[in-house]
Amino acid sequence: MALSASKLKVGDEHTARLVEDLKRTQIVQYAGASGDYNPLHTDEIFTTQVAGYPSVFAHGMLTMGMTGKMLTDWVGDARLTKYGVRFTSQVWPGDTLEAKATVKALTERDGVKLVEVDVATTNQDGVVVLSGYAEARVDP
Template sequence: MTASPTLVVGATMPRHEQRIEQLDLIRYAGASGDFNRLHWDSGYAATASPTSGVIVHGMLNIAVLLRVVGDWVGGDDRIASTSVSMRAPCPVGALVSFQARVVEVDEQAGRAVLAVGAELPDGAPVVDAKRSRVTVRLG
């Protein structure tokens, strides 16, 4: 875990890139019980998926995002709430870029609000940073 940054309005988490592979989907399906064929059956996904291929579980992308945000703010125990807007399906094997920026700090309430997002290499938002927020506890 990294040291807690100074959470001031405008502070930006270093961009984190991660490629989510088929093995990650298998592990996630086993843990979550989500065995939808869009996440493992390439023949089925070729005809049913919006990408014409296997796609990553949306909640898996959110889990990765929350893990890196938690690391940045000094621990996932600081995450108080999340509100995310999913925008685009994520093809398996795509390099996803995760980001966060502090948009509000309330010292009196002991919290900060971060705009968070995830995007594909072409800029397509998987998690829309304009509409997605994570609230974290300060200190």
């Protein structure tokens, strides 16, 4: 069921757990699906011994995709009109991610009701790993 503007107010929040204990396998599967085989995401030896990171880490777009799914699960399919993010911290194997969308404004453009939201995804330590915004069409 799609969101209704009449049932939303500024400050409303929607939260969802995106992943619990992110597995290396999920990161590698995303590499295959996206075609992004950057060794920082797939090659432990390169990542630790050459690049100096403690481990491989998730693609930013994997985090963005999981967060986007939370949004479409909430607002409905094909309703997002804008979605943009900034990657603020790395996501590591073993991380658990939670996303929150907070209603920032309810507007109308060309007779279409819209909800504008701020989006943040945090890890199990409360570190923000992604921040951004979205806009979606909503029912009246």
